Amino acid sequence: MAKSSVSKLVPKVPPLPSVPGMSRRQQFSASTKKTLIEVAEKLFTEHGYASTSLDAIVAGAEVTKGALYHHFSGKQALYEVVFEKVEAATAQSIDAAMRETKDPWEQARAGLRTFLEAVQQPTYRRIVVQEGPSVLGYQRYREQEERSTFTVVEDIVAAVLRAGDRSVDDEMVATFARLFFGAMSAAGESVTEASDPEDAADRIELAVTYLLTGVRTLAEQGVRVEDMR
Amino acid sequence: MAKSSVSKLVPKVPPLPSVPGMSRRQQFSASTKKTLIEVAEKLFTEHGYASTSLDAIVAGAEVTKGALYHHFSGKQALYEVVFEKVEAATAQSIDAAMRETKDPWEQARAGLRTFLEAVQQPTYRRIVVQEGPSVLGYQRYREQEERSTFTVVEDIVAAVLRAGDRSVDDEMVATFARLFFGAMSAAGESVTEASDPEDAADRIELAVTYLLTGVRTLAEQGVRVEDMR
DNA sequence: TATTGAACATACCAAGGGTATGGCCAATAC
DNA sequence: GTATTGGCCATACCCTTGGTATGTTCAATA
Secondary structure (H helix, E strand, C coil): CCCCCCCCCCCCCCCCCCCCCCCHHHHHHHHHHHHHHHHHHHHHHHHCCCCCCHHHHHHHCCCCHHHHHHHCCCHHHHHHHHHHHHHHHHHHHHHHHHCCCCCHHHHHHHHHHHHHHHCCCHHHHHHHHHCHHHHHCHHHHHHHHCCCHHHHHHHHHHHHHHHHCCCCCHHHHHHHHHHHHHHHHHHHHHHHHCCCHHHHHHHHHHHHHHHHHHHHHHHHCCCCHHHHC | CCCCCCCCCCCCCCCCCCCCCCCHHHHHHHHHHHHHHHHHHHHHHHHCCCCCCHHHHHHHCCCCHHHHHHHCCCHHHHHHHHHHHHHHHHHHHHHHHHCCCCCHHHHHHHHHHHHHHHCCCHHHHHHHHHCHHHHHCHHHHHHHHCCCHHHHHHHHHHHHHHHHCCCCCHHHHHHHHHHHHHHHHHHHHHHHHCCCHHHHHHHHHHHHHHHHHHHHHHHHCCCCHHHHC
8 A cells, every 4th residue: 555645745846947036835836836727727628617627637737626725716716717817828919919010900900810810729719718708607707808808809999990980989999899809709619610720711801801891991981980870 | 294295297287278189198298398498498597507406497397307307318408408499589589570671781680680689688698698608519509509590690691791792602601690690699798788788789789780881882882702802 | 943834635525417216197908 | 997018207326526624744934
């Protein structure tokens, strides 16, 4: 019964580059927390929230539930941390892509294209789009979303809209942003599930471009959103 | 301990209008199944899938788990039946609204408006939009969807697009339909959650009208989707 | 050196989905 | 009319799993 009861407080690979402001103990702690998050992200992506047991997560991280519940208040809280991490990464990548150019229309195209790419990533799809609203509840889902990716999309939409019609108010911008955000999220699923994803992505871009061109044309003709009433 | 062990095979209210083709036993059975579905729909809508226990469902239907597992293979199968029921009802209501008029553009507006209304119903929101993809898995979700509501939306989109540009193929129609479907689904959540839902719904309609007008304008100018390449 | 508390491990509990089994009675056969 | 069968459902039980309660270790501070 010499069951190897190793790994007490001795991670197999101690974080080598000693972080200045942290004690050894704090570094070990941060390491286990980080590992838990990473393993959870992987398993949640692969099997979904309900089908991923905490036992599987702690086994993957080579710790026990005691460690998990020390760092997180429960399964949902852990999921929320993973969710935020994925959201933040996505928002940042979109933001970076937009800074490549200065022209509003080109920024918009770059941003939307990057968003379309992001929304095809398995992790973002599963954790944010597919299971986010269900696991977090729509309220919290939306709160999180509005602190990262959605806001980026909203900025894009605002730039496009106001380039042609400076009279649209913030609420109207938010409305258009909601529509675009929903459209692109659905597009991501559609593209990924298609028999020829690349072809599907091209069609999405084509359709979005057509819609944007329509908006642009209306703007050039002096037709304002308010004129629709 | 005279615990009333009633309701063996004696429903409190036997289905009065004797259905011709069914025996009494079959009618009782159908009644039990129907009740289970109705109770499940109610509880799933109010508390969500995960937070609704089978015990709560069978208690609400005044039966036991034996009855439930006789009619359904499990919790998810029951959910799927509820899902189909909700989807069918929604598709039918949209379809009915569209038959009110004959003009393609008016049909489209009527259809989209009805869809926007449907997508605000608590049952459709919770069971189809919010938890559908998560509970059924995206694959099955999409299969179900394409057998009812999505197809109706697709027909609307096809009519609008081809009214201006007869050259768009089926795949392109499907692409636009995906975008619109996603946009409207997200819109439903947005509207319901808004402080002033009516006002929010008006803005959605305004935005959609603007986008459609853009499409219409392009079509009138002879600009085709393929020209975007 | 003593003490404290962060960072875990271990053992346990209760809820809930699913299963195995059996009983009852309407429908059918004879 | 009697016997038999199978659909319909109830009861009892199992097992996974999220969560909790308690114990243990050891680095950091006094």
